[in-house]
Amino acid sequence: xxxxxxxxxxxxxxxxxxxxxxxxxxxxxxxxxxxxxxxxxxxxxxxxxxxxxxxxxxxxxxxxxxxxxxxxxxxxxxxxxxxxxxxxxxxxxxxxxxxxxxxxxxxxxxxxxxxxxxxxxxxxxxxxxxxxxxxxxxxxxxxxxxxxxxxxxxxxxxxxxxxxxxxxxxxxxxxxxxxxxxxxxxxxxxxxxxxxxxxxxxxxxxxxxxxxxxxxxxxxxxxxxxxxxxxxxxxxxxxxxxxxxxxxxxxxxxxxxxxxxxxxxxxxxxxxxxxxxxxxxxxxxxxxxxxxxxxxxxxxxxxxxxxxxxxxxxxxxxxxxxxxxxxxxxxxxxxxxxxxxxxxxxxxxxxxxxxxxxxxxxxxxxxxxxxxxxxxxxxxxxxxxxxxxxxxxxxxxxxxxxxxxxxxxxxxxxxxxxxxxxxxxxxxxxx
Amino acid sequence: xxxxxxxxxxxxxxxxxxxxxxxxxxxxxxxxxxxxxxxxxxxxxxxxxxxxxxxxxxxxxxxxxxxxxxxxxxxxxxxxxxxxxxxxxxxxxxxxxxxxxxxxxxxxxxxxxxxxxxxxxxxxxxxxxxxxxxxxxxxxxxxxxxxxxxxxxxxxxxxxxxxxxxxxxxxxxxxxxxxxxxxxxxxxxxxxxxxxxxxxxxxxxxxxxxxxxxxxxxxxxxxxxxxxxxxxxxxxxxxxxxxxxxxxxxxxxxxxxxxxxxxxxxxxxxxxxxxxxxxx
Numbered sequence: 011x012x013x014x015x016x017x018x019x020x021x022x023x024x025x026x027x028x029x030x031x032x033x034x035x036x037x038x039x040x041x042x043x044x045x046x047x048x049x050x051x052x053x054x055x056x057x058x059x060x061x062x063x064x065x066x067x068x069x070x071x072x073x074x075x076x077x078x079x080x081x082x083x084x085x086x087x088x089x090x091x092x093x094x095x096x097x098x099x100x101x102x103x104x105x106x107x108x109x110x111x112x113x114x115x116x117x118x119x120x121x122x123x124x125x126x127x128x129x130x131x132x133x134x135x136x137x138x139x140x141x142x143x144x145x146x147x148x149x150x151x152x153x154x155x156x157x158x159x160x161x162x163x164x165x166x167x168x169x170x171x172x173x174x175x176x177x178x179x180x181x182x183x184x185x186x187x188x189x190x191x192x193x194x195x196x197x198x199x200x201x202x203x204x205x206x207x208x209x210x211x212x213x214x215x216x217x218x219x220x221x222x223x224x225x226x227x228x229x230x231x232x233x234x235x236x237x238x239x240x241x242x243x244x245x246x247x248x249x250x251x252x253x254x255x256x257x258x259x260x261x262x263x264x265x266x267x268x269x270x271x272x273x274x275x276x277x278x279x280x281x282x283x284x285x286x287x288x289x290x291x292x293x294x295x296x297x298x299x300x301x302x303x304x305x306x307x308x309x310x311x312x313x314x315x316x317x318x319x320x321x322x323x324x325x326x327x328x329x330x331x332x333x334x335x336x337x338x339x340x341x342x343x344x345x346x347x348x349x350x351x352x353x354x355x356x357x358x359x360x361x362x363x364x365x366x367x368x369x370x371x372x373x374x375x376x377x378x379x380x381x382x383x384x385x386x387x388x389x390x391x392x393x394x395x396x397x398x399x400x401x402x403x404x405x406x407x408x409x410x411x412x413x414x415x416x417x418x419x420x421x422x423x424x425x426x427x428x429x430x431x432x433x434x435x436x437x438x439x440x441x
Numbered sequence: 442x443x444x445x446x447x448x449x450x451x452x453x454x455x456x457x458x459x460x461x462x463x464x465x466x467x468x469x470x471x472x473x474x475x476x477x478x479x480x481x482x483x484x485x486x487x488x489x490x491x492x493x494x495x496x497x498x499x500x501x502x503x504x505x506x507x508x509x510x511x512x513x514x515x516x517x518x519x520x521x522x523x524x525x526x527x528x529x530x531x532x533x534x535x536x537x538x539x540x541x542x543x544x545x546x547x548x549x550x551x552x553x554x555x556x557x558x559x560x561x562x563x564x565x566x567x568x569x570x571x572x573x574x575x576x577x578x579x580x581x582x583x584x585x586x587x588x589x590x591x592x593x594x595x596x597x598x599x600x601x602x603x604x605x606x607x608x609x610x611x612x613x614x615x616x617x618x619x620x621x622x623x624x625x626x627x628x629x630x631x632x633x634x635x636x637x638x639x640x641x642x643x644x645x646x647x648x649x650x651x652x653x654x655x656x657x658x659x660x661x662x663x664x665x666x667x668x669x670x671x672x673x674x675x676x677x678x679x680x681x682x683x684x685x686x687x688x689x690x691x692x693x694x695x696x697x698x699x700x701x702x703x704x705x706x707x708x709x710x711x712x713x714x715x716x717x718x719x720x721x
Binding site: 122125137157167175176178181183184186187262265267268272371372373374377412419420423428 | 593594595597608609610614616617618679680683684685686687706707708709710711712
């Protein structure tokens, strides 16, 4: 009798365990369609897309880029993209996390990045909603910290730098302890996700104008001309996206040399003083956003490009509490279509007194931020005199920008930037 | 059946001791499961305290295991038919088992006091001041060589630079790469930017919580060059496991060279290739 009851209990416990474990199975690794953008374009163009177009886009992307567990790299005729998308490197970062026989780490993206940046590189991983700023959504193809001009893609070195140094002031940590090869592989994988995501957006943008369907798989073997024409459009779009990445390596802007004598304290002081005047001047106009005391409290109602798309077509957003009916309407519509999107947030200009420079603290980093602006944010590029151009009060010379760099880099050492921390009594005053 | 179970209980102290013996001697699968090599001149005392407490608890652990086994063996119901005898406690026994552990704990508390003071209170001095006595108000304490700021999830590191002061324009900034000179007292200043972290150098036997809003100081004297671990020893959030860094112990010459290179890189005003590979 007693044995029976024990046996029943054991069986019940095993059943319970089995049921619980069934629920623990990994969700399948799939790329998710950019539903928010799909809905946005539908609403913007006042059209309703053919319901099959979602599957069409899925098919196009799957046949060009594969799946997260088995990626491929699209081949475009006459475009050598191995420098930016090397299949071996992409594969090392894709798939589940494991180490092969000789100890090479695989599935790096899922080990290190996915919880923030998401399986599809949409910045909607499980930890994303806890972070401020939100993790980057690669699918827009916009990158902030780079050595190329406004609107251009970052170079290889730019991405390597972000991965190794991290982005201070954000949740993006440094991955310095990873091997060089692993960083390299992740850089390729980020480009892979970005190119895939940007192509997806471009394909969605094509939908309102497409005659019949973007890609009708039923035409294959029947109306080959039409089928081929459909693929040609798609390949053309993919080429547009990929070419920009290939070209980025040649787009690095030349940086005029920093004036000599910065090691001399007197020259440095003069430069900082000149930079201070420019900071509060009409041309550079830094203070209007970064605030009268450079605390980042000037213009605090800006939004970044990623948020703007969910709200309005302006650069301003008064905050969640003061959303206009149109903004609320657009956001709620998009949220209903893609429940994963995160509530909008303002982007704050940087507090320059903390000594935290997201894109790096080297003079060259600060110079590039000023001259190129920061893509996707309200930070504009400075009006710079072209080499050989006559001095113009409406523009800055490169020496002016170097002075601004010196001023901005000096702010963190001013005494008001350094409140005193509490020190433990025992070490402060030894009795 | 009864005595079979008492044998299983005997296995607990036997296997327990065996595990430690194999681990200390780094046998087979236990290779590198014991303490890492100690590279801190001040770390020996921590190790000896650890071993002392291990032996103390080890003896009690084995004794308890043996007594448990002996009772199970001797009073096995199949062999022992005598009726149960109940006792209503022994005052003498209770006094003994209260006083013995209390005395032991008190002994450990007093025995370790000097080690604690050396590790946490007696910061290395530049000079003992005019009164020539250490431990008085006029002591000049050694300033920190480097400041480590913990944040989710990395170690932001700042060196005092050539003027020896933290918070001046010649500071050198790195992340996750802690370089220190060998055979020198190094004072390190520790802060946190967000939540509790714990700065842990296992090879140095140094561990200190980083508390937001507080400055902590720790010190050590490395005696062996090489590359070691820097980890976070306080669960600080979902990315706690990522909070790893490297500790490079180098000769003074190499350290100065590295610091200079770092500073030059930091003052870089033109674009060059990818960031230089870290030393080693």
